Amino acid sequence: MIFRIFLTLFVAWTFCSYSQSDTSTPKNLRLIYKNHFGLSFGGPGFFGPYYEHFFNQNWSIETGFGSLLVINSAYVGGRYYFGDKYKVQRFSPYVGAAFGAGFYMGGGGSGGIDGAGTPIGYVPVGIQFLSPKGYAFSFEAACLYFADELIPMGAMKIRLLKKKKKKPTNHENEKHSKSTSLKRNRQYSMGINLSSFINPNVVFQGKPDLFFASNPNFDFFVQKEISSKYALRFPARIGLNARYNWESRVNQDIYRDAKKTIIGDLGFEPLFYVYRNKTLTGYVAPSISVGIGRNISKEYLVSESQGDYKYTAGGSDPYGKFGCLVGVRWALTSFFQLGMEFGGYVANNSQNYYNGLFGKYFLVCQLGARK
Numbered sequence: 001m002i003f004r005i006f007l008t009l010f011v012a013w014t015f016c017s018y019s020q021s022d023t024s025t026p027k028n029l030r031l032i033y034k035n036h037f038g039l040s041f042g043g044p045g046f047f048g049p050y051y052e053h054f055f056n057q058n059w060s061i062e063t064g065f066g067s068l069l070v071i072n073s074a075y076v077g078g079r080y081y082f083g084d085k086y087k088v089q090r091f092s093p094y095v096g097a098a099f100g101a102g103f104y105m106g107g108g109g110s111g112g113i114d115g116a117g118t119p120i121g122y123v124p125v126g127i128q129f130l131s132p133k134g135y136a137f138s139f140e141a142a143c144l145y146f147a148d149e150l151i152p153m154g155a156m157k158i159r160l161l162k163k164k165k166k167k168p169t170n171h172e173n174e175k176h177s178k179s180t181s182l183k184r185n186r187q188y189s190m191g192i193n194l195s196s197f198i199n200p201n202v203v204f205q206g207k208p209d210l211f212f213a214s215n216p217n218f219d220f221f222v223q224k225e226i227s228s229k230y231a232l233r234f235p236a237r238i239g240l241n242a243r244y245n246w247e248s249r250v251n252q253d254i255y256r257d258a259k260k261t262i263i264g265d266l267g268f269e270p271l272f273y274v275y276r277n278k279t280l281t282g283y284v285a286p287s288i289s290v291g292i293g294r295n296i297s298k299e300y301l302v303s304e305s306q307g308d309y310k311y312t313a314g315g316s317d318p319y320g321k322f323g324c325l326v327g328v329r330w331a332l333t334s335f336f337q338l339g340m341e342f343g344g345y346v347a348n349n350s351q352n353y354y355n356g357l358f359g360k361y362f363l364v365c366q367l368g369a370r371k
Contacts, residue, residue: 265291
């Protein structure tokens, strides 16, 4: 009798313990598969790749880019997924919001990029299916704001699976340990300025001299980590819509006052880390750049009071730019970071490129082994 009572209590205790431990272990698949790389058919990126990172089972951040014929765009946004971390939650409804910028490639008289900085807003409602093996797809309906119009929009997203890595053999482990010290000396990163296509007049109305570029440009950098305290960075920019001997259409507003139209430049920036942990990195840096600018004149057809004008491109002039910046990076994953920088500069050439401020928002990809 006593044995039966003891056995019953033991089985009940074991069952309760198992249930508690099983309940306390998060099961939501979005806590297992936190990083989603895939293709989007529709949405603010139209057709193109996207990357989504889950901070927990509910919140995520997403960025992507793409095109549809001559229309191109880039965006960043966030989503809220409904679900419990203690449930597998294969199907999860979500809501979200995203913003970005669009431009027309070859769609205007410049033969380059027109309509740069056209704001994009996107509010989706959808549902995602995520399997225990990691593949996922989602369907959503949304409202898209583009070119001052509200457009009904939908999207389908497909997550691409990573190939599973084979477990290394003992021999491969020995080779890996011998080469670890070499890999640690090959820490590089590359970054793209997400805001280089965005027209600053959308945010800073009537203050184009706050940015050191009148024309859209491709702004990127390559960085080499020297130690845990500093790094060397080499920024570069390639100007768009900077052809020689070109005339715009009448009242074609593709330049930001046309006083700082660049063809391209290359710079050098030693970064000094003032704060660094696994998630956040803060730094300061002086900046030196040299480049070539395009002479652009804004000609009024009758008079300035009447308002009709056109742009005319002429010769080129070299320039130098000196400044300093302060920035912060936020690690999304071990490979991707979001960066934000602000600074000031002084610059001149024969066209009197005046001084100003700048702000940049980078998507950074880290290459090589971690330090």
